[in-house]
Amino acid sequence: MRRAGVLAVWICWGAMASNHANAQGLWAPPGFNPWPGGPLPRFVLPQPPASPIPRITAIVNGASSGSNGEAAPGSFVTIYGSNFGSKDKLGDLFPATEFEGLSAKFSGRSLPGEVRAPLFHVIASRNQINLLTPAELPQSGKALVIPEAVARHLRLPDDCAGVSALADCGQPASPGDDIQIFVTGLGRATPGGGPGGEPLRTGSVAPADGQPLYLTVQKPLVTIGEAPAEVQFSGLAPGFAGLYQVNVRVPSGAPRGDEVPITIAMPDGHPDKAAIAIRW
Numbered sequence: 001m002r003r004a005g006v007l008a009v010w011i012c013w014g015a016m017a018s019n020h021a022n023a024q025g026l027w028a029p030p031g032f033n034p035w036p037g038g039p040l041p042r043f044v045l046p047q048p049p050a051s052p053i054p055r056i057t058a059i060v061n062g063a064s065s066g067s068n069g070e071a072a073p074g075s076f077v078t079i080y081g082s083n084f085g086s087k088d089k090l091g092d093l094f095p096a097t098e099f100e101g102l103s104a105k106f107s108g109r110s111l112p113g114e115v116r117a118p119l120f121h122v123i124a125s126r127n128q129i130n131l132l133t134p135a136e137l138p139q140s141g142k143a144l145v146i147p148e149a150v151a152r153h154l155r156l157p158d159d160c161a162g163v164s165a166l167a168d169c170g171q172p173a174s175p176g177d178d179i180q181i182f183v184t185g186l187g188r189a190t191p192g193g194g195p196g197g198e199p200l201r202t203g204s205v206a207p208a209d210g211q212p213l214y215l216t217v218q219k220p221l222v223t224i225g226e227a228p229a230e231v232q233f234s235g236l237a238p239g240f241a242g243l244y245q246v247n248v249r250v251p252s253g254a255p256r257g258d259e260v261p262i263t264i265a266m267p268d269g270h271p272d273k274a275a276i277a278i279r280w
Contacts, residue, residue, distance in 0.1 A: 052083035054102070062130055062242075063184045064272045074135040074199060075185035076120070076242045078128060079104065085124040093119040094132070094241065095203035104131050118203050118241070132242045134202040135188075172258075172277040173250050179276065181222070181246040182237065183264060189214040189236050189244070200236060208239035218267055220246055224276070225260045227253035254278050 060066060062076025071077045085100050097103050097116035105114040115137065121130040173179055190197025193215030200206060206214050215235040222229040233247040246264065254260060258277045265271035 054081060054083045056081040061185055061272075066270065066272065070270070071133050072185040072187045073133050073137040074187070074189070074202075074242060075133055076130065077117075077133050078130050080128055082127050084122065084127055084129060087122070088125050089119075089122045091121065093121065097203075102129075104129060106134060106137055115202070132202070135199040136202060172279040174279055175250050175252045175254055177250045178232065178247060179250060181248065181262065181264060181274070183220075183244045183246060183272070184242055186216045186218075186220060186234065186244040186246075186266060188217045190217060191215075193217055193235070200241065203241075205241045206236040206238050210238045213238070216244065221265050221267075222246065222248045223263045224248075224250055225253075225255040225257075225278070227251040227255075229254075229262075250278065256280050 056079055058080040059071060060078050060080070061071065062078045065078065085102050087100055089099050093099060095118040097118055099119055099122045102122060104117045104119070106117060107114045115134045117131040117134055119129065119131050121128070123129070188195075188199055190199055191212035191214060195217050200214055213235055215233075219231050219234050222231055229248040229251050231246060231248050233245065235245065237243045237245040256278050259275040260278045262274050262276055263271050264273075
């Protein structure tokens with residue numbers, strides 16, 4: 001009685017080998033060739049598909065979506081592009097600098113190497129990354145989304161304001177009222193506002209108890225309906241990173257209306273606007 005016995009198994013991809021010596025990773029009895037008179041097949045494992053290279057198409061202010069190609073160190077930034085992975089992650093990322101192998105790195109002439117940016121959101125389905133630009137960045141540089149992205153140059157002015165919200169408790173303001181404006185991109189902030197002080201370390205939040213308060217080195221210029229407003233406080237919002245708080249008093253010359261424009265600007269940055277209702 002004859003009983004079948006397996007002598008060798010080949011799993012083959014690709015072209016046939018040109019000679020017996022090209023057969024790799026195989027075991028067979030000496031002299032065994034299942035293709036008499038022909039060469040053994042080449043044993044080729046398929047290569048895993050390469051991940052698409054991330055591409056950056058725009059870098060904008062994370063609050064106003066303006067100032068394309070500019071961002072102040074320590075501010076919210078949104079990067080748009082493609083090939084940012086397949087998963088979305090909203091929140092619970094900061095101060096992490098990587099998600100599913102994706103990270104954003106910045107480099108510049110005055111930096112010893114690449115600096116990773118803390119992530120806030122990765123929204124692969126919308127080709128969007130929200131992050132905090134590192135406070136250590138110089139005034140010129142480039143942004144890279146890793147792995148192996150095409151770098152995009154980013155101008156880094158001292159400040160580049162973007163208004164994110166007005167805190168008015170849902171009520172119209174009146175002349176003499178104090179209001180809070182929440183913005184990003186007001187630039188360097190140090191304990192007490194001293195120009196020689198150390199900025200908040202990247203990945204940290206401003207102390208929630210305000211000890212110390214991180215004040216902006218330069219004060220913003222605020223107008224309400226073209227009337228100058230007194231700036232009472234300008235600095236990092238306690239308990240947050242990248243979020244600045246500006247407290248102003250509504251001037252007596254502010255006009256009435258439901259959509260009175262508020263403009264905030266830094267000495268060398270782009271202005272940004274919001275609106276507020278004012279009643280007399």
